[in-house]
Amino acid sequence: MTVQKILKALILGAPASGKGTISSRIVKRYNIEHVSSGDKLRDHIQKQTELGKEVKSYLSQGKLVPDDVMIKFMVSELKKVQDKSWLLDGFPRTVAQAQAIWKVEPVNIVLNLNVPFEVIIDRVKNRWVHLPSGRVYNIGFNTPKVMGKDDVTGENLTQRPDDKPEVVQKRLEIYESITRPVIDFYKEKGILTHFEGRTSDEIWPKVIAHLDPIFEKK
Numbered sequence: 001m002t003v004q005k006i007l008k009a010l011i012l013g014a015p016a017s018g019k020g021t022i023s024s025r026i027v028k029r030y031n032i033e034h035v036s037s038g039d040k041l042r043d044h045i046q047k048q049t050e051l052g053k054e055v056k057s058y059l060s061q062g063k064l065v066p067d068d069v070m071i072k073f074m075v076s077e078l079k080k081v082q083d084k085s086w087l088l089d090g091f092p093r094t095v096a097q098a099q100a101i102w103k104v105e106p107v108n109i110v111l112n113l114n115v116p117f118e119v120i121i122d123r124v125k126n127r128w129v130h131l132p133s134g135r136v137y138n139i140g141f142n143t144p145k146v147m148g149k150d151d152v153t154g155e156n157l158t159q160r161p162d163d164k165p166e167v168v169q170k171r172l173e174i175y176e177s178i179t180r181p182v183i184d185f186y187k188e189k190g191i192l193t194h195f196e197g198r199t200s201d202e203i204w205p206k207v208i209a210h211l212d213p214i215f216e217k218k
Protein backbone atom coordinates (compact mmCIF):
# COMPACT_ATOMS: atom_id res chain seq x y z
CA MET A 1 0.00 0.00 0.00
CA THR A 2 1.16 3.53 -0.74
CA VAL A 3 1.98 5.35 2.47
CA GLN A 4 -0.13 8.48 2.62
CA LYS A 5 0.08 11.42 4.93
CA ILE A 6 -3.57 11.23 5.95
CA LEU A 7 -4.98 7.78 6.62
CA LYS A 8 -8.66 6.96 6.63
CA ALA A 9 -9.30 3.66 8.38
CA LEU A 10 -12.37 1.64 9.28
CA ILE A 11 -12.93 -1.02 11.90
CA LEU A 12 -15.69 -3.56 11.30
CA GLY A 13 -16.99 -6.34 13.52
CA ALA A 14 -20.10 -7.70 15.18
CA PRO A 15 -21.64 -5.94 18.19
CA ALA A 16 -19.28 -6.20 21.19
CA SER A 17 -16.53 -7.80 19.12
CA GLY A 18 -14.10 -5.28 20.63
CA LYS A 19 -14.19 -2.46 18.04
CA GLY A 20 -14.18 0.20 20.75
CA THR A 21 -11.45 -1.58 22.73
CA ILE A 22 -9.13 -2.09 19.76
CA SER A 23 -9.93 1.42 18.44
CA SER A 24 -8.87 3.07 21.69
CA ARG A 25 -5.52 1.25 21.49
CA ILE A 26 -5.09 2.25 17.82
CA VAL A 27 -5.84 5.93 18.36
CA LYS A 28 -3.40 6.02 21.27
CA ARG A 29 -0.58 4.23 19.43
CA TYR A 30 -0.90 6.13 16.13
CA ASN A 31 -2.29 9.40 17.43
CA ILE A 32 -5.31 9.53 15.16
CA GLU A 33 -8.96 10.53 15.68
CA HIS A 34 -11.53 7.96 16.80
CA VAL A 35 -14.95 8.52 15.24
CA SER A 36 -17.48 6.09 16.74
CA SER A 37 -21.02 6.40 15.39
CA GLY A 38 -22.49 4.64 18.44
CA ASP A 39 -20.64 6.87 20.93
CA LYS A 40 -21.78 9.98 19.05
CA LEU A 41 -25.41 8.84 18.96
CA ARG A 42 -25.36 7.98 22.69
CA ASP A 43 -23.93 11.45 23.39
CA HIS A 44 -26.85 13.04 21.46
CA ILE A 45 -29.33 10.87 23.37
CA GLN A 46 -27.84 11.88 26.70
CA LYS A 47 -27.91 15.58 25.76
CA GLN A 48 -31.49 15.18 24.48
CA THR A 49 -30.79 16.91 21.17
CA GLU A 50 -33.26 16.68 18.26
CA LEU A 51 -31.14 13.89 16.75
CA GLY A 52 -30.91 12.19 20.14
CA LYS A 53 -34.72 12.15 20.48
CA GLU A 54 -35.07 10.84 16.92
CA VAL A 55 -32.68 7.90 17.34
CA LYS A 56 -33.24 6.88 20.97
CA SER A 57 -35.78 4.12 20.34
CA TYR A 58 -33.69 2.56 17.56
CA LEU A 59 -30.70 2.18 19.87
CA SER A 60 -32.66 0.87 22.84
CA GLN A 61 -34.30 -1.78 20.65
CA GLY A 62 -31.03 -2.73 18.95
CA LYS A 63 -32.31 -1.63 15.54
CA LEU A 64 -30.34 0.29 12.94
CA VAL A 65 -30.93 4.02 12.61
CA PRO A 66 -32.26 4.68 9.05
CA ASP A 67 -29.61 5.17 6.38
CA ASP A 68 -30.62 8.70 5.37
CA VAL A 69 -30.30 9.97 8.96
CA MET A 70 -27.04 8.11 9.55
CA ILE A 71 -25.35 9.13 6.29
CA LYS A 72 -26.18 12.81 6.72
CA PHE A 73 -24.96 12.75 10.32
CA MET A 74 -21.69 10.90 9.70
CA VAL A 75 -20.76 12.84 6.56
CA SER A 76 -21.02 16.03 8.61
CA GLU A 77 -19.05 14.48 11.51
CA LEU A 78 -16.27 13.40 9.13
CA LYS A 79 -16.06 16.90 7.63
CA LYS A 80 -14.94 18.08 11.08
CA VAL A 81 -11.89 15.80 10.92
CA GLN A 82 -11.23 15.84 7.18
CA ASP A 83 -7.67 17.16 7.54
CA LYS A 84 -6.70 14.47 10.05
CA SER A 85 -6.12 10.74 10.01
CA TRP A 86 -9.08 8.95 11.50
CA LEU A 87 -10.47 5.58 12.47
CA LEU A 88 -14.17 5.11 11.89
CA ASP A 89 -15.96 2.63 14.18
CA GLY A 90 -19.60 1.50 13.77
CA PHE A 91 -20.14 3.14 10.39
CA PRO A 92 -20.81 2.01 7.69
CA ARG A 93 -23.19 -0.76 8.72
CA THR A 94 -25.18 -1.20 5.52
CA VAL A 95 -24.05 -1.43 1.90
CA ALA A 96 -25.91 1.83 1.17
CA GLN A 97 -23.85 3.57 3.90
CA ALA A 98 -20.63 2.05 2.52
CA GLN A 99 -21.41 3.28 -0.99
CA ALA A 100 -22.29 6.76 0.27
CA ILE A 101 -19.11 7.17 2.33
CA TRP A 102 -16.96 5.77 -0.45
CA LYS A 103 -18.10 8.66 -2.68
CA VAL A 104 -17.14 11.38 -0.21
CA GLU A 105 -14.28 9.87 1.80
CA PRO A 106 -12.69 6.78 0.20
CA VAL A 107 -10.94 4.84 2.95
CA ASN A 108 -7.47 3.26 2.70
CA ILE A 109 -7.55 0.56 5.38
CA VAL A 110 -10.35 -1.70 6.63
CA LEU A 111 -9.90 -3.97 9.64
CA ASN A 112 -12.45 -6.68 10.34
CA LEU A 113 -12.64 -8.30 13.79
CA ASN A 114 -13.77 -11.93 13.91
CA VAL A 115 -14.82 -12.97 17.40
CA PRO A 116 -17.10 -16.00 18.02
CA PHE A 117 -20.68 -15.06 18.92
CA GLU A 118 -20.68 -17.13 22.12
CA VAL A 119 -17.78 -15.05 23.43
CA ILE A 120 -19.67 -11.84 22.60
CA ILE A 121 -22.88 -12.87 24.35
CA ASP A 122 -20.90 -13.65 27.47
CA ARG A 123 -19.06 -10.34 27.38
CA VAL A 124 -21.85 -7.82 27.14
CA LYS A 125 -23.31 -8.83 30.50
CA ASN A 126 -20.24 -7.35 32.16
CA ARG A 127 -19.89 -4.17 30.10
CA TRP A 128 -19.92 -0.78 31.82
CA VAL A 129 -19.45 2.51 29.94
CA HIS A 130 -18.51 6.09 30.72
CA LEU A 131 -20.95 7.90 28.43
CA PRO A 132 -19.21 11.30 28.08
CA SER A 133 -15.91 9.79 26.89
CA GLY A 134 -17.03 6.43 25.48
CA ARG A 135 -14.51 4.65 27.75
CA VAL A 136 -15.55 1.06 28.15
CA TYR A 137 -14.89 -1.47 30.92
CA ASN A 138 -15.57 -5.16 31.41
CA ILE A 139 -15.58 -6.81 34.79
CA GLY A 140 -12.75 -9.32 34.82
CA PHE A 141 -11.09 -7.96 31.64
CA ASN A 142 -10.52 -4.27 32.26
CA THR A 143 -12.31 -3.81 35.58
CA PRO A 144 -12.68 -0.17 36.74
CA LYS A 145 -10.40 0.71 39.69
CA VAL A 146 -13.48 1.66 41.72
CA MET A 147 -16.57 -0.38 40.87
CA GLY A 148 -19.15 1.73 38.99
CA LYS A 149 -16.77 4.73 38.52
CA ASP A 150 -14.73 5.94 35.56
CA ASP A 151 -10.95 5.60 36.15
CA VAL A 152 -10.15 9.05 34.73
CA THR A 153 -12.97 11.34 35.93
CA GLY A 154 -14.45 9.32 38.82
CA GLU A 155 -17.90 9.87 37.26
CA ASN A 156 -20.60 7.19 37.24
CA LEU A 157 -20.50 4.31 34.78
CA THR A 158 -23.71 3.00 33.24
CA GLN A 159 -24.88 -0.13 31.46
CA ARG A 160 -26.19 0.21 27.91
CA PRO A 161 -29.93 -0.49 27.46
CA ASP A 162 -29.04 -2.41 24.28
CA ASP A 163 -26.82 -4.83 26.26
CA LYS A 164 -29.87 -6.71 27.61
CA PRO A 165 -29.60 -10.33 26.34
CA GLU A 166 -32.71 -10.14 24.11
CA VAL A 167 -31.51 -6.88 22.52
CA VAL A 168 -27.99 -8.27 21.98
CA GLN A 169 -29.59 -11.22 20.16
CA LYS A 170 -31.46 -8.78 17.91
CA ARG A 171 -28.27 -6.79 17.22
CA LEU A 172 -26.42 -9.97 16.25
CA GLU A 173 -29.24 -10.98 13.88
CA ILE A 174 -29.19 -7.55 12.22
CA TYR A 175 -25.41 -7.80 11.96
CA GLU A 176 -25.66 -11.17 10.16
CA SER A 177 -28.32 -10.13 7.69
CA ILE A 178 -27.59 -6.46 7.00
CA THR A 179 -24.04 -5.60 8.07
CA ARG A 180 -22.08 -8.68 6.98
CA PRO A 181 -22.39 -7.75 3.25
CA VAL A 182 -20.37 -4.59 4.02
CA ILE A 183 -17.35 -6.89 4.48
CA ASP A 184 -17.71 -8.02 0.86
CA PHE A 185 -17.96 -4.42 -0.33
CA TYR A 186 -14.44 -3.72 1.03
CA LYS A 187 -13.11 -7.15 0.06
CA GLU A 188 -13.88 -6.26 -3.55
CA LYS A 189 -11.95 -3.01 -3.13
CA GLY A 190 -8.94 -5.06 -1.96
CA ILE A 191 -8.42 -3.10 1.26
CA LEU A 192 -9.80 -5.52 3.85
CA THR A 193 -7.83 -7.48 6.47
CA HIS A 194 -9.36 -10.00 8.91
CA PHE A 195 -8.24 -10.39 12.53
CA GLU A 196 -9.42 -13.44 14.43
CA GLY A 197 -9.36 -14.18 18.13
CA ARG A 198 -11.37 -14.86 21.25
CA THR A 199 -9.91 -11.89 23.14
CA SER A 200 -8.80 -8.36 22.29
CA ASP A 201 -5.35 -9.18 23.69
CA GLU A 202 -5.07 -12.02 21.17
CA ILE A 203 -6.14 -9.76 18.29
CA TRP A 204 -4.09 -6.68 19.23
CA PRO A 205 -0.57 -7.95 18.28
CA LYS A 206 -1.92 -8.94 14.85
CA VAL A 207 -3.36 -5.44 14.40
CA ILE A 208 -0.04 -3.79 15.33
CA ALA A 209 1.85 -6.08 12.95
CA HIS A 210 -0.44 -4.90 10.17
CA LEU A 211 -0.60 -1.19 11.03
CA ASP A 212 2.96 -0.40 12.18
CA PRO A 213 4.41 -0.54 8.64
CA ILE A 214 1.50 1.52 7.27
CA PHE A 215 1.92 4.21 9.92
CA GLU A 216 5.71 3.91 9.58
CA LYS A 217 6.01 3.17 13.28
CA LYS A 218 9.35 1.63 14.21
Ligand code: G5P
Pocket residue numbers: 013014015016017018019020021022037038039041058059060062063064065066070089090091092093094097123124126127128136137138140141142162171198199200201
Ligand atom coordinates in the same frame (compact mmCIF):
# COMPACT_ATOMS: atom_id res chain seq x y z
P1 G5P B 1 -22.43 0.74 18.48
O1 G5P B 1 -22.17 1.55 19.66
O2 G5P B 1 -21.56 0.88 17.29
P2 G5P B 1 -21.97 -2.10 18.33
O3 G5P B 1 -23.15 -2.99 18.54
O4 G5P B 1 -21.45 -2.14 16.96
O5 G5P B 1 -22.48 -0.75 18.94
P3 G5P B 1 -20.43 -2.23 20.55
O6 G5P B 1 -21.52 -2.90 21.35
O7 G5P B 1 -20.10 -0.81 20.84
O8 G5P B 1 -20.74 -2.44 19.06
P4 G5P B 1 -17.65 -2.96 20.30
O9 G5P B 1 -17.29 -1.53 20.22
O10 G5P B 1 -17.39 -3.83 19.11
O11 G5P B 1 -19.17 -3.16 20.74
O12 G5P B 1 -16.96 -3.66 21.52
P5 G5P B 1 -16.29 -3.06 22.87
O13 G5P B 1 -17.19 -2.07 23.50
O14 G5P B 1 -14.87 -2.71 22.61
O15 G5P B 1 -16.26 -4.41 23.72
C1 G5P B 1 -17.44 -4.98 24.22
C2 G5P B 1 -17.26 -5.32 25.68
O16 G5P B 1 -16.30 -6.38 25.78
C3 G5P B 1 -16.67 -4.18 26.55
O17 G5P B 1 -17.19 -4.28 27.86
C4 G5P B 1 -15.15 -4.48 26.58
O18 G5P B 1 -14.52 -3.96 27.75
C5 G5P B 1 -15.18 -5.99 26.57
N1 G5P B 1 -14.03 -6.64 25.99
C6 G5P B 1 -13.29 -6.26 24.91
N2 G5P B 1 -12.33 -7.16 24.68
C7 G5P B 1 -12.47 -8.14 25.63
C8 G5P B 1 -11.79 -9.35 25.92
O19 G5P B 1 -10.82 -9.73 25.24
N3 G5P B 1 -12.24 -10.08 26.98
C9 G5P B 1 -13.31 -9.70 27.74
N4 G5P B 1 -13.70 -10.46 28.76
N5 G5P B 1 -13.97 -8.56 27.49
C10 G5P B 1 -13.56 -7.80 26.46
O20 G5P B 1 -23.93 0.96 17.96
C11 G5P B 1 -24.98 0.98 18.88
C12 G5P B 1 -26.28 1.27 18.16
O21 G5P B 1 -26.21 2.56 17.53
C13 G5P B 1 -26.90 2.57 16.29
C14 G5P B 1 -27.61 1.20 16.21
O22 G5P B 1 -28.86 1.33 16.84
C15 G5P B 1 -26.67 0.30 17.05
O23 G5P B 1 -27.30 -0.86 17.54
N6 G5P B 1 -25.94 2.76 15.21
C16 G5P B 1 -26.22 2.74 13.91
N7 G5P B 1 -27.37 2.53 13.22
C17 G5P B 1 -27.31 2.54 11.88
N8 G5P B 1 -26.17 2.73 11.19
C18 G5P B 1 -24.99 2.94 11.84
N9 G5P B 1 -23.85 3.11 11.12
C19 G5P B 1 -24.98 2.95 13.25
N10 G5P B 1 -23.99 3.14 14.16
C20 G5P B 1 -24.59 3.01 15.35
Ligand code: MG
Pocket residue numbers: 019020036038090
Ligand atom coordinates in the same frame (compact mmCIF):
# COMPACT_ATOMS: atom_id res chain seq x y z
MG1 MG C 1 -18.40 0.26 20.38
